[in-house]
Amino acid sequence: MSRDTASRYRLLLEINNAIVKHTDRKTLFQALATEIRKIVPYDRISINIYDPHTKSLSYFSIAEGVSAQGLEDENRPLAKGAIAQEVIRSRRPLIIPDLNQRSYWASVRSLLQAGLTASMAFPLITRGRVLGTIHLSFIEKPADFAELGGFLAELADVVAVAVENMLAHTRLQELNKNLAQQKHYLLEETEDSYGPDSFFYASPKMAEVMRQAALMAASDASVLITGETGTGKEVVARHLHRESPRREALFVKVNCPALSAGLFESELFGHTKGAFTGAERQRVGRFEMAQGGSLLLDEIGELPLHLQAKLLHVLQDKRFERVGDSRTIEVNFRVIAATNRDLEDAVLQKQFRSDLFYRLNTVSLRLPPLRERREDIPLLIRRLTELQAGRTHREPPFYSPQAVEQLQQHSWPGNVRELKNLVKRLLILRPGKTISGAEIQKFLEPGQSLASVPPMTLAEVERQHIERVLAQTGGVLSGENGAAALLGVPRTTLQYRIKKHGINLTEIKRPTAAEPLN
Numbered sequence: 051m052s053r054d055t056a057s058r059y060r061l062l063l064e065i066n067n068a069i070v071k072h073t074d075r076k077t078l079f080q081a082l083a084t085e086i087r088k089i090v091p092y093d094r095i096s097i098n099i100y101d102p103h104t105k106s107l108s109y110f111s112i113a114e115g116v117s118a119q120g121l122e123d124e125n126r127p128l129a130k131g132a133i134a135q136e137v138i139r140s141r142r143p144l145i146i147p148d149l150n151q152r153s154y155w156a157s158v159r160s161l162l163q164a165g166l167t168a169s170m171a172f173p174l175i176t177r178g179r180v181l182g183t184i185h186l187s188f189i190e191k192p193a194d195f196a197e198l199g200g201f202l203a204e205l206a207d208v209v210a211v212a213v214e215n216m217l218a219h220t221r222l223q224e225l226n227k228n229l230a231q232q233k234h235y236l237l238e239e240t241e242d243s244y245g246p247d248s249f250f251y252a253s254p255k256m257a258e259v260m261r262q263a264a265l266m267a268a269s270d271a272s273v274l275i276t277g278e279t280g281t282g283k284e285v286v287a288r289h290l291h292r293e294s295p296r297r298e299a300l301f302v303k304v305n306c307p308a309l310s311a312g313l314f315e316s317e318l319f320g321h322t323k324g325a326f327t328g329a330e331r332q333r334v335g336r337f338e339m340a341q342g343g344s345l346l347l348d349e350i351g352e353l354p355l356h357l358q359a360k361l362l363h364v365l366q367d368k369r370f371e372r373v374g375d376s377r378t379i380e381v382n383f384r385v386i387a388a389t390n391r392d393l394e395d396a397v398l399q400k401q402f403r404s405d406l407f408y409r410l411n412t413v414s415l416r417l418p419p420l421r422e423r424r425e426d427i428p429l430l431i432r433r434l435t436e437l438q439a440g441r442t443h444r445e446p447p448f449y450s451p452q453a454v455e456q457l458q459q460h461s462w463p464g465n466v467r468e469l470k471n472l473v474k475r476l477l478i479l480r481p482g483k484t485i486s487g488a489e490i491q492k493f494l495e496p497g498q499s500l501a502s503v504p505p506m507t508l509a510e511v512e513r514q515h516i517e518r519v520l521a522q523t524g525g526v527l528s529g530e531n532g533a534a535a536l537l538g539v540p541r542t543t544l545q546y547r548i549k550k551h552g553i554n555l556t557e558i559k560r561p562t563a564a565e566p567l568n
């Protein structure tokens with residue numbers, strides 16, 4: 051075999067071609083292995099990537115050729131790969147003509163057991179940084195072993211560039227995927243009810259809450275927001291984020307009751323592709339999405355005890371690993387927790403860990419129930435009506451002073467959410483009408499349903515029912531979950547009725563789970 055200057059140049063050229071042509075690490079590694087073998091008769095070749103943070107090695111791709119037991123783990127601590135450790139430490143090649151001389155190293159013993167007798171390893175260095183190592187081992191030491199070593203040392207520089215390019219490419223792809231997932235998340239989560247222009251209050255109690263919130267927003271302390279259901283805890287959490295120095299990064303919500311033991315890790319930590327059965331794609335976890343931003347742990351009181359321990363662990367260590375990936379990711383987000391439970395009581399009952407409680411509760415905000423701030427009610431009725439009327443292009447009803455008075459006297463167990471739903475229903479049922487005190491009473495009665503409001507024509511009932519179903523399907527007519535199937539009529543019939551009632555499909559907006567239409 052000729053290893054003259056011409057064939058070396060040819061090899062360098064082929065390797066350059068491989069760098070350009072191959073965009074995934076496996077095919078690049080295979081191309082490199084094939085090209086190098088044309089000149090160097092190795093029996094085993096491997097490329098290791100070195101992670102200086104975790105001081106660990108991972109194969110750039112699984113080793114080619116003779117397999118050596120104990121060296122097949124994809125990720126292993128640097129100490130386990132003694133040759134690599136020596137090369138990385140010294141930043142120089144290590145040429146071992148007789149492996150028996152180094153049999154005190156476990157990794158060398160593995161090579162010997164696999165029948166290999168000689169080995170050489172080179173650092174992969176680009177821009178002064180050790181990226182990893184390339185190793186070639188031989189069953190029988192070639193005659194021109196030393197000369198080969200000199201040539202491969204030069205080649206290692208080219209391989210280093212190839213590997214660096216590929217790693218950069220992989221990182222970009224990963225980043226791209228992450229961005230696509232973040233975009234998807236944002237589009238899913240963007241809900242105008244939580245925007246800065248749809249939060250209203252007039253009471254001194256709420257003014258005080260918001261004054262405290264402004265102070266908390268400026269700090270980075272963990273905040274625990276308490277309050278009955280529907281009092282606006284999530285709205286305030288989003289407000290804290292928007293007003294904080296973290297506003298440029300994401301606000302990410304975790305719905306704690308939805309986290310089962312099985313989901314906890316993949317949902318919060320994320321996972322790599324193939325990390326477990328069913329993990330067909332890489333998934334960015336909520337913690338990673340919240341990097342630099344804020345994380346809302348909603349309904350934290352509902353998190354089971356064993357998951358509380360896992361959560362505490364991450365909040366304390368400020369680091370975690372994706373499922374199926376040994377790389378450690380540093381945590382950097384602000385934690386906001388919300389609950390409608392009395393957490394102190396839950397701690398006493400041993401249902402909530404006290405250490406987690408203290409970690410979350412650096413400062414706390416209590417949102418008063420609506421019945422403790424009745425001054426907010428007239429403003430909320432007026433502004434929420436205007437807002438919904440604008441969104442749905444309906445004529446707003448007029449609330450008589452008696453109706454407003456009645457609404458102020460109501461106990462509002464569902465707080466602002468309940469009030470908002472009532473406003474939405476009246477907008478649908480009484481567009482442009484005056485609502486009297488007597489009428490409002492009917493709406494506030496428990497168990498009140500469509501049947502108890504003044505009768506409507508059959509056509510009106512049909513129109514409203516179609517509108518509701520369309521709102522539920524987000525305006526989708528066909529398909530298994532489309533409006534036609536739900537209403538049990540052919541699509542053409544539904545289209546005819548939509549036209550007959552003058553329903554404008556583009557105005558139909560999908561209500562969220564938090565905001566059912568009724």
Ligand SMILES: Nc1ncnc2c1ncn2[C@@H]1O[C@H](COP(=O)(O)OP(=O)(O)OP(=O)(O)O)[C@@H](O)[C@H]1O
Binds near residue numbers: 243244251279285286
């Ligand atoms: N002051 C307010 N002005 C306008 N809308 C509000 C206000 N407070 C709450 N809302 C609305 O009420 C609904 C419930 O608010 P939010 O989800 O923040 O409550 P919550 O306390 O987090 O409820 P839960 O504990 O049930 O999750 C949302 O649609 C929100 O937009």
